[in-house]
Amino acid sequence: MLCTIPARAAHRCYPPRQREASHPIRRSLLIETRLAIVTGASRGLGRSIASRLAADGMHVMAIARSADPLQSLVEEIATAGGTAEFRVCDIGEANALGELIEEVSETAGRLDVLVNNAGITRDGLLMRMSDEDFDDVVNVNLRSTFVACRAAARPMMKGRYGRIVNIGSVSGVTGNPGQANYAAAKAGMIGLTKTVAKELGGKGITANVVAPGFIKTDMTEAMVPVLEQEMVKRISTRRLGEPSDISAAVAFLASEEASYVTGQVLVVDGGLAL
Secondary structure: OOOOOOHHHOOEOOOOOOOOOOOOOOHHHHOOOOEEEEEOOOOHHHHHHHHHHHHOOOEEEEEEOOHHHHHHHHHHHHHOOOEEEEEEOOOOOOOHHHHHHHHHHHHHOOOOEEEEOOOOOOOEOHHHOOHHHHHHHHHHHHHHHHHHHHHHHHHHHHHOOEEEEEEOOOHHHHOOOOEHHHHHHHHHHHHHHHHHHHHHHHHOEEEEEEEEOOEOOOOHHHOOHHHHHHHHHOOOOOOOEOHHHHHHHHHHHOOHHHOOOOOOEEEEOOOOOO
């Protein structure tokens, strides 16, 4: 069993000259263990995904903006018998995420799985949406995914193996009023993922999208009960999804068993978009 690397190894993601020193990943521990990077891992879907991949035997590198929830995630994974560590990084800052992925994969000597989960919303009707709100969402939800995929490509190609899973949204498939920025970014993610799948497929690398519908998270908990009831009526399974529904889909696409699945959009919405 791979030993858990102490959470104190975490560091904030700075430009190269300002980056704080950290305890490196022990490469010898990763000879037979898949290394998975999960962004937006501090809460919600990302946290569930990180926990599931760790339970499946992968060593998880959890990335988010806040250290405290990442620290607790690493401890939870360790208690369950898994292994993980974390890095703090604001993925909206230029190429910070790309530099971090390059550093982690170079230190570890490998990168097997990348899950681009981090994202933000700035909802508003088209006529009232500011340029800033549009740009912020596209920058974090789409550009960061591009940066991460580009950084992950080299180590995955070197290892002749890779699983890229991008967390999209049913909004990127069907559109959604009040989410011109979010839907555009998630639709762009689908195009990006299909292109990555075509470019890297011959190198043993797959790329797919998991598109959640309405899932129970801290964001949906704020929904007015009446609105939630109306939403459930539109879902064929008559329930909101659980984070575990998404992490199960990601776990399959991130596994060796999914070697012949690439360029696909797996909609996990209980039949909402039917």
